[in-house]
Amino acid sequence: MNQKDAFFDTKHVMKDSNMKDGLIEEQTSSSNGMWLKLFSRLDSNGKSEVHYNVHGCPHLIAITSIVIGDLQKKTIQELESLNINEYADSIDLPKTKKDRLFLLEDALKGCIKHLKKD
C-alpha cells in the first residue's frame, strides 16, 4: 500500500473508542501533540486483532495504517519479531520524522505486554 492509500484507509480504525468490547487500550503520545491508541486482543486461536485511533501528521497516519494492517492475525511471537524500522522506507519517512516510528514502537510494545498478561 502506498502512503496516500494508507492515509485514507480506515479498515482497522477503531470506530468508537468507548465500545472496546474486550479490546485492551494502549496509548502513546509525543511532545508535539500527536498520539496513537492501539486496541488489541487475541482470539481463541491465540491470533491478534488490532485496531487504532491516531492524531498527527500524514506520515504517522500512513505508517500506522500500514503497520496495523500487518499486525492482524499474528501470534504474540510473530508480533514480537516485527521490526517497525523496516516500515520507514515504505512511505519515504523523512529522517526528521523518525520519532513517529518510536510512537508506534512504544504502542506496539505496550500492546504485546497486555496481550501476554491476558
Next chain:
Amino acid sequence: MTTYLDFASTTPMAPEVIEKMHAVMKEDSFGNPSSLDHEFGLAANKIVERSRAEVADLINANPDEILWTSGATESNNLAIVGFHQFQYKNQAMSFFTSHLEHKSVIECMDSIEALGSKVSFIKPNEKGRIDLKTLSDQVDEDAVFVSCMHVNNETGIINDIEKIGKYCRENEIIFHVDAAQSIGKIPIDVDDMCIDLMSMSAHKVYGPKGVGALYINKKSIGRVKSIIVGGGQERGMRSGTLPTHQIVGMATAYKLSKQRMHEDLEHITQCQNSFLKKLSNLDDWKINGSKEHSYPGILSICFPDLYSESLIYAMEDFAISRGSACSSDHDEPSHVLKSMGLVDDEINGTIRISFGRTTSIEQAELAASELINAVLHLRKLKGGSQ
C-alpha cells in the same frame, strides 16, 4: 488537476503581464536604464520611468517618490534600516510595531534594537487588528517610527491605516506600511492615509517575482540611507542595475489591478461567501480574526482538534497552506496567531485558504466540500463519530 488556492503566498502572472515583459525582452530595450548616452539605455530608461509613473498612479504618489527594489522584503529592510541609518546620530530612537508583521519587519526591528534603539511591540486585539487606542496608549513622546501592515498575510485582517496614519502625522511620527498583501487589491491613497513609507510587491498581484518598490514620501522623509551600495542608482538610495522587464511587469500588473480592483474584490468576496456557506454544515471550526475588516481573499480557518498538515494532505486536489509552520518539525509556531492569543492546538490546526482572480465559485465550493471530507476523515481516525 490541482486547484491553486494559495494566492496569499504568490499569484500566477497575468497573461497581459507576461506579454508585456516578453515584448520588452524582445525589443531593443535591453540597454541599461542608467546608460543615458545611447539609444538603448534611453529606450530602457523611458520604459522604467513610464512604469514608475504607473506604479505611483495606483497609490496617488508622485513618480519620484517610487524607488525600485527586489520586493517587499527588501522594501521593508530599506524603510526600517535605511531610515534608522539615515537618522541615527548616536542617539537611541524609539520604534513601534507589532507581532502581526512579516518577519522582514520584525527582524529589521531586531537589528536596529541591537544598535541601541528601542523597539516596542503593540498588542493586537483578539481579532488580530491594531486598535488605535492601544497604539496611542503605548506610544510615548519619544516615538519616531511606527510600522504597521495593511492586510495581514495570515488572517487577511485589514488595519485601519488611515486612522493610524493620521494619528502618526499629528504626533510627528514617521509611518511605515507594509502593503505587500493589499496593493492592487484594495484602494490605497498614500496622501489620504498619511503614509510616509510604504513597501510594495509585484508577485502578490499577478506580477513577476523579484521586483517591488518602496514609496518614500518626499515631503516628510525625502531620503533613506542605502543598504545596498555600489552604483548609486535610484538617486543613491538603492544601487544595482534596474531589471527593465520585471519593472514593466510590475507596472502592467498594477495598471491591470487598478482597472479590475472593484471587479476582482467582488468576485473574491463571492468565492469566500460560497466557500463559507458550504463549510457552515461542519462543526467545530472558527475563522481566526473575523470576516469584518478583512480582505476576503485570505481565510485563516482553525480546527483545534486536528492537525493542519494532515488536513492539507487530505485535500489532495487543492493547493492550500498551513496557517502557520507550527506543526512542522523545525519551525516556530506562527508569531501572528500567537500574538492574537491562540493556543498551540489552535495554531497547529490552522490552515490558510486564499482565493484569487482566477478562482471560480465552483472551485471555492469544491474546496469546501473536500475540506469537509478531510475533516470527517481525520475525526474518524481519532475515534470520533461522524
